[in-house]
Amino acid sequence: QREFTQKKTFTTWINSILAKHTPPSVISDLYIDIQQGHLLLDLLEVLSGQHLPREKGFNTFQCRSNIENALTFLKSRSLKLINIHVADIIEGKPSIVLGLIWTIIFHFHIEELARTLACTYNQPSLDCSSAVDSSPKASRSSKKSAKIKERWKISATKALLLWAKEQCSLHGSISVTDFKSSWRSGLPFLAIIQTLRPGLVDLEKAKSRSNKENLKEAFRIAEVELNIPRLLEPEDVDIMNPDEKSIMTYVAQFLQYSRNLHESEDDMQEKVREAMSWLAAQEKKLAKLLIDTENETHYQKYKQMMSFMEAFNQEKNTFLPVLLSKRSEAELSESHQQMREEWDKLISQINEWKAKLDQMLPSPLDGIEAWLQEVEHLQAEDLPDLQDPFKAMFVFREVIVIFKGLMDCFDYHLDTLQSFKNEDEKNMPVVVPEKLEEMKRRFSNICFTNSNTFLEYHYGLCSAIANEVMLKLNIWDMKYGTKESVESLLENW
Template sequence: MASGVAEEDDGGIPLDIDNVHMLLQVEHEQIQKRTFTNWMNAQLSKRCPPSFVSDLFSDLRDGSQLLDLLEVMSGQPMKRQRGRGVFQQRANIDTALNFLKKKSIKLVNINIPDIIDGRPSIILGLIWTIILHCHIEELASTLSYSSSARPPPLPAGRMSPLHKRFRISAKKALLMWVRDQCQKVGCSVSVKNFKSSWRSGEVFLAILCSLRPQLADLSLVQSRSNQENLEEAFHLAERELHIPRLLDPEDVDVPDPDEKSIMTYVAQFLQYSNDMPAPDDHLQLFPVVQPFSLSPVNLPAQFTPAVAVSPLRQVSPSERALEVTCWLQQTYDELSEAWTATEKSSFAEKYQVFQNLFGSFTEQRRPVMTLLAAVRRCPELSQEQCALRTAWDRLEAELQRCKADLDSSLPPPLDSVVVWLQRAEEALTEEGGGVTDHAGAAKKQELNKTRKRL
C-alpha cells in the first residue's frame, strides 16, 4: 500500500495512489473516447456522402471510416478495398497508416492487429495523432506569424528564420492564442494549461466574446457555477458559431480535466477565427515584402516569390486558388534554380542559402497555409483547388530534397553521424519494433539532442 490515502471509493475502502492513477486513466479514456468520436463525426459530416462512427473502438477495424477521415482532412481521394474480410481490413488500415507516414507523421506502436482488435489505447493514440498533426498543428502554424504574444528573441546567428518561427510547439502556440483572446476582452484568468485553467468556464466565454463581441456577458461569470458557465459557453458556441459540441460541462468541471480533449475542442475556435475574413481580405492576397539576397554564393541576385494581386478588386475563391498556385509554381522554379547553383559550393555556403530560401518562404507562406486549411475542409475540390494542392505538395517535396542534400553535404565525420541518425529514426518508426511508448520517446529525445550538438 502506498503511503498516504488519496480518497475512498463508494464502498469506503481507501484507495492507494496507484489505484487513483488507474481510475484517472480510465476516466480520461472515457472522456477522450466521447470527445474524439464527436470530433471525428464532425469531420465525417463534411464528406459526400457523409459517414458516421457510433463506437470508436469497434468501427475503425475495417479501415473504411479511417480512410473517410483522411479524405476529409487531406482533400485527397483514398483507394480502398471493398468487403469485410480480414484481408480488406488490413489493406485499408495499411493504406491509412502509410498515408500518415508519407506525411512524416510518426506512428509509435500503432499496428494493424491492434486497430482490428479495437485496443482502446491504440485507437485513442491514433486519432489523437491525426487530430494533433492534421488539425491542431496545421491551425497553429498560422499563429507563428499572427500571434501578438511572441517568445523572447534568440541570439543572432543561432537559428535559421524557419526555426525561429517554429521553435514553439503547437500546444504552446494554441495556448498563446488563447491568452491573446482573453487579453482582448479583459479576462483576468491566468491560462497556464489546457487542464485546470478551463474548469470555471470563463476562458471559453472570453474566447467567444473575443470572436463575437457582446455574445456573452462576462460580468455574470462569478455569480454562476462552473457547470452553468460551461453549459452557456458550449451552447453559444454551437448555436452562434456552429462549433460542434465535443465536450459536456461534467467533462471539464473535474479536478483533473483531460488535456487532449480540451485542446481538440479549443482548436475549433481557432479554426473559426482563421475562417473569418479579415477586414481588408478582399484588397490584397499577399503582402508586398522585400526580396532576400542570396549572397554570398554566386546565385541570382534576388529571390522574389511574393505575388501581389491588384488592389481594390475582390477575388473569387477560384481566382485566389489560381493566384496562390502561380506563386507556388514560381517559388518552386526559383528555389530549384537557386539550389542548383550551389552544387559546387561548400557546406557553409549551402547552409547560408538554405537559411535565406526558407526565410523568404516562411515570411510569405501564411496566406497559403490559411487557404490550404480551407481547401482541406472542402468535401469536393474544384480543378483550381486540386492544382493548388499539387503545387504545394511539389514545393514541399522540393524543400525536403534541398534539406536532404544539405545534410548529405556535411564534411566527414559528421556525414556518417547524420546517416546513423536517419537510420535510427527510421528504425524507431518501423512497425512491430517492440519499443514501448516511453522507451521510444526517450530514444527519440536522445537522437534530437545528438542532432543539436552537431
C-alpha cells in the first residue's frame, strides 16, 4: 500500500514539474520511464535551472550514461545517495527508484521551501537557541558546514510541520503533530486552505462530515481554486498509518502556493530596492553601535544589543515577504540574489555579536555559557549512519561517554547559576536579568530533551543489528564456491 501510494504521488508531482520543461514531457510508469535517464535529466534541469549533459540515444550504454550523469549531478549538490546504483535504476527496482525520487523531492522542493521558513522561525533574538551556533568551536564555520548540512533534513521537516501547525492554529482546535494520522480527518488540509484563501471553506460544517468527505473536498478545492496538483486521494490518507513522505510532498505544495506572491516584476524590484536600502542602514547602525559600546561594561553592551534587536525585529516584518520570497535560484534576479547575500551577511554579523557577548560574560557565567553551548551542540548532532552498525556503535559509545561527562556537571552549573549574585561592589547589576533567565530556560530544555536515554537506545539498536550480522556470518562456515560468488552473496545479503 505504501509503495503504491508513493509511486502515484511521486509520479503526479514529477509530471507537474515536467510540464515546465521545454519541450514538456510526461511519465506514465515511473519504474519503466525512469530507466532511460532522459526524463530524470529533464526533471533535474527544471528543478535546478541548469542544462545537464546527456546522450541523445536510447541504447543500453546511452541510458546508463544519462543515469550516471543525473546521479553525478545530485552528488555534486552534496546529496547522499545511499544504496542507489545505476544498475538498480535501469532495472526499475521500486524501492530504489522511490528512494531516489524522494531524495530529489526533499532536496529541491521541501528543503528549498522550508529553508525560507527556517529563516522566519530562527530570526536572531536574545535567546541563544534561535541564533546561529555561537560557541568558539562553532565559529569555525568551514569545519561545521558539512555537519550543518547533515542536520538540515531534520530541520526542514520540523520547519514544514511548524508552518502547518501555525496555519491550523488559527482555526481553533485543529492541530497537527506529524505528517501521518494527524491529517486523516481532512480538517488540517481545509484549515490551511481557509488560511491561504479565506472564504473557500466552511470549517464548522466540515467538522460534522466524514473523513473521506473532508479529504475529497480539500483536494478538490486545492486543485480547482489553488491550482495545486491532486497528489493524493482520500483513501491514501484515511487509513491507520498513511504514508508520511506522500503527505509531506502534498503539504509542501500549499507552502509553495503561499510563497508565490502574485505581483509584477516591477513591484518586486521596487521592494528589493527598499529592502536593500533598509539592510544597508541596519548594517551601518550595527557597525556604529559596536564602535560606540567598545569600552562599555557587559551590562551596557547587552542592553544596547537588546535595544537594537527590539527595533530590528519590529522593522524586519515589513521586509520579510521579499527577503524570504520563495523563488528558485534560477528565477532570482541579480539584485534579488544580492539582497539575499546582504541579508545572510547581516544575520551572520548579529549572531557573531551575540557570540562575542556570550564569551565576555563575567566568571563563573562564562564557563556555564560554554558548557551550555557544548551540550546544545552535542544534542543537535545528527545520528550516525546506521548503514554501518559497527561504526555507528563506536560513534554512539563515544558520544554517550562525552555526554555523560558533561551531564555530570549539570547540577553544579545550575546551582552556580541560581546562586549567582548579580551585582558589583557598587550594587549595580553585572548582567542583564534577561540573559540569566535565558540561561535558566536552556537548562530546562537540556533536562527535558533527555538525550542520554535516546543515545543509549540507538546504541542498543546498533548492537542488536551488529550481533545479528555476526550471527549470520558465523553460520556461513561452509564453502560456497569461488571467491567471486561468495563476494556476490555477501553483497546481495
